[in-house]
Amino acid sequence: MPVLVYTENVEGKFKKSTFEIVSYGRAIADQNKTSLVAISIGDVSKEELAGLGKYGADKVLNVSNDKLKNFINQAYASVIAEAAVKEGAEIVVLSNSFSGRGLAPRIGVKLEAGVADGAVALPEQANGKFTVKKTAFSGKAFANVELISEKKVISLSPNAYKIEEKGASAAIEDFGPALKPGDLKTVIKEIVRSTDKVSLPDADIVVSGGRGLKGPENWGMIEELADLLGAATACSKPVSDAGWRPHSEHVGQTGIAVSPNLYIAIGISGAIQHLAGISSSKVIVVINKDPEAPFFKVADYGIVGDAFVVVPELISAIKEYKASA
Amino acid sequence: MKILVCVSNVPDTTTKITFTDNNTQFNTAGVQFILNPYDEIALARAIELTDGGNGSVTVINVGEVSTEPTIRKALAIGATDAVRINAKPHDAWFVASQIAAYVKSNPFDLILTGRESIDYNGSKVAGMLGELLDLPSVSIIKKLDVHGSDVTVEREIEGGKEVLSAPLPIVAGTAEGVAEPKIPNMRGIMSARTKPLVVIEPVAVSTLSNVLDYETPKPRGQVKLVPADDVAKLVGLLHEEARVI
Numbered sequence: 001m002p003v004l005v006y007t008e009n010v011e012g013k014f015k016k017s018t019f020e021i022v023s024y025g026r027a028i029a030d031q032n033k034t035s036l037v038a039i040s041i042g043d044v045s046k047e048e049l050a051g052l053g054k055y056g057a058d059k060v061l062n063v064s065n066d067k068l069k070n071f072i073n074q075a076y077a078s079v080i081a082e083a084a085v086k087e088g089a090e091i092v093v094l095s096n097s098f099s100g101r102g103l104a105p106r107i108g109v110k111l112e113a114g115v116a117d118g119a120v121a122l123p124e125q126a127n128g129k130f131t132v133k134k135t136a137f138s139g140k141a142f143a144n145v146e147l148i149s150e151k152k153v154i155s156l157s158p159n160a161y162k163i164e165e166k167g168a169s170a171a172i173e174d175f176g177p178a179l180k181p182g183d184l185k186t187v188i189k190e191i192v193r194s195t196d197k198v199s200l201p202d203a204d205i206v207v208s209g210g211r212g213l214k215g216p217e218n219w220g221m222i223e224e225l226a227d228l229l230g231a232a233t234a235c236s237k238p239v240s241d242a243g244w245r246p247h248s249e250h251v252g253q254t255g256i257a258v259s260p261n262l263y264i265a266i267g268i269s270g271a272i273q274h275l276a277g278i279s280s281s282k283v284i285v286v287i288n289k290d291p292e293a294p295f296f297k298v299a300d301y302g303i304v305g306d307a308f309v310v311v312p313e314l315i316s317a318i319k320e321y322k323a324s325a
Numbered sequence: 326m327k328i329l330v331c332v333s334n335v336p337d338t339t340t341k342i343t344f345t346d347n348n349t350q351f352n353t354a355g356v357q358f359i360l361n362p363y364d365e366i367a368l369a370r371a372i373e374l375t376d377g378g379n380g381s382v383t384v385i386n387v388g389e390v391s392t393e394p395t396i397r398k399a400l401a402i403g404a405t406d407a408v409r410i411n412a413k414p415h416d417a418w419f420v421a422s423q424i425a426a427y428v429k430s431n432p433f434d435l436i437l438t439g440r441e442s443i444d445y446n447g448s449k450v451a452g453m454l455g456e457l458l459d460l461p462s463v464s465i466i467k468k469l470d471v472h473g474s475d476v477t478v479e480r481e482i483e484g485g486k487e488v489l490s491a492p493l494p495i496v497a498g499t500a501e502g503v504a505e506p507k508i509p510n511m512r513g514i515m516s517a518r519t520k521p522l523v524v525i526e527p528v529a530v531s532t533l534s535n536v537l538d539y540e541t542p543k544p545r546g547q548v549k550l551v552p553a554d555d556v557a558k559l560v561g562l563l564h565e566e567a568r569v570i
């Protein structure tokens with residue numbers, strides 16, 4: 001019974017989180033001494049598909065169908081569930097991305113499978129129990145969820161599992177799913193993607209600004225710092241509420257949850273709702289002029305100082321470090 | 326237009342999360358429960374879409390009697406009527422199965438949920454409902470408009486957005502941008518007391534998952550402060566010690 005992973009692509013290219021889930025799927029397949037089958041939907045080149053072998057996929061099912069070029073939740077869920085049945089896969093793994101969040105529950109229902117969303121570690125499989133650790137209470141806690149159904153769907157949080165290169169090349173097999181007309185009710189009108197910006201949920205480094213920055217006109221230095229570090233930009237809720245930054249940048253309990261390697265918080269006080277969304281960041285740096293700001297209690301590194309002085313200095317220090325590296 | 330808004334009853338966002346009984350139960354002592362913030366957005370949009378008597382907004386909750394203040398709040402904000410399915414919400418599968426069973430005998434033109442509940446954060450109920458009802462579902466939307474029998478939504482994607490349309494009915498999970506939450510006024514609060522709140526009993530559902538226990542994140546060590554006049558030192562630490570740049 002192989003493990004099946006859904007490998008999401010962006011305009012024909014696989015992304016970092018795709019390699020994370022293939023590596024994760026490989027490890028689950030190894031736990032169960034079985035093979036790993038990947039399924040790709042859309043317009044992806046043979047080289048790109050075969051490259052999934054490097055991360056541990058034994059076989060790639062390639063669904064290349066004009067009707068399925070763009071993501072249609074209902075149809076993609078049908079295709080993935082059909083592939084799971086055809087392959088006899090009992091465990092289906094996806095990324096907990098925006099699209100993955102749409103797919104996992106639908107696939108779960110189709111397969112009568114328990115769904116563990118937002119997994120942060122490999123499943124524990126002992127004494128006939130299958131348990132997955134996942135985030136809960138908006139990052140304030142973790143829950144260990146036992147999946148007791150025969151089939152299981154797991155969606156993995158971005159940045160939660162390390163990419164491992166241990167495989168070779170994968171065999172590619174074309175897969176022509178049987179779609180129902182009802183699966184294609186949704187029509188995509190427009191896709192807008194800013195390719196020059198790092199996507200926040202997947203980012204390795206996040207530079208985030210709060211109300212301490214006083215106004216949208218002061219975000220130039222935040223963007224410059226982010227560009228230098230190859231980071232995504234983010235903000236606190238009042239900043240997006242005031243329209244200084246788009247809602248899609250708002251992190252926290254009622255925004256996006258992020259878990260980058262490095263989170264730099266500038267002029268953010270560290271309210272409990274903000275911390276909920278960033279607490280699984282590996283390293284946290286705080287720049288705030290108030291030494292009593294709650295954020296310092298959860299930070300790894302901090303600078304007590306005025307952002308308008310510290311950030312430009314940080315930018316020049318990083319430029320110097322880069323020039324010398 | 327008949328709109329159904331699914332609402333959950335969640336701990337207030339300021340709640341410090343702790344557990345009892347060997348970390349198997351969420352400690353509700355002293356916890357204030359609220360209407361899930363994303364569901365407030367769904368409710369606000371539903372009220373806008375039916376403004377001026379152009380349809381009705383039903384709120385539905387799967388919960389025990391203790392959730393009624395939250396349901397009354399939704400009525401005070403402007404829902405027309407409410408349904409409570411009298412059961413502890415075991416997991417998203419249980420919740421979606423209950424709501425789907427209700428909708429099968431009480432059809433709606435549009436079903437809204439929040440993008441996620443801030444306690445279990447599954448983002449699962451919308452998709453499961455879509456599948457159970459054989460309707461399109463969009464899990465995280467930032468905009469929603471209805472034109473005749475079609476709905477247009479904008480959904481978030483990594484690094485951008487996607488605009489899509491579908492014939493009604495659909496299921497959609499609302500996020501910020503869809504509407505501004507509404508605050509109940511005095512008239513709303515008064516009328517909420519007499520608006521219909523129907524309580525129905527749950528249907529039997531198989532169990533697919535169980536929470537065994539909870540963990541809280543490991544506390545971090547003491548923060549290392551770098552003097553503001555020596556910013557280069559921070560860069561050194563991030564490179565050599567933390568190894569993140």
Ligand SMILES: Cc1cc2nc3c(=O)[nH]c(=O)nc-3n(C[C@H](O)[C@H](O)[C@H](O)COP(=O)(O)OP(=O)(O)OC[C@H]3O[C@@H](n4cnc5c(N)ncnc54)[C@H](O)[C@@H]3O)c2cc1C
Pocket residue numbers: 209210211212213235236237238239250251252253254255266267268269270271272273274277287288289290293305306307308338362
């Ligand atoms: C239901 C609900 C949900 C919420 N969800 C979220 C959420 O998801 N995410 C979120 O972020 N918030 C959320 N909040 C809001 C949260 O409670 C805080 O109000 C918010 O996080 C504060 O944002 P801030 O830190 O940017 O602003 P403030 O609290 O105003 O802090 C500004 C900070 O900047 C510092 N500062 C000022 N000037 C300078 C300077 N020149 N240099 C350096 N530092 C400076 C100050 O010392 C202060 O610490 C929520 C609130 C509610 C009620």
Ligand SMILES: Nc1ncnc2c1ncn2[C@@H]1O[C@H](COP(=O)(O)O)[C@@H](O)[C@H]1O
Pocket residue numbers: 330331332333334361363364385386387388414417420437438439440441442443445446447448449450451
């Ligand atoms: N117990 C419940 N009763 C009614 N609706 C719910 C319940 N739990 C969750 N929902 C709805 O489903 C959405 C997503 O929840 P979840 O899948 O748990 O993240 C919420 O925003 C609500 O709209």
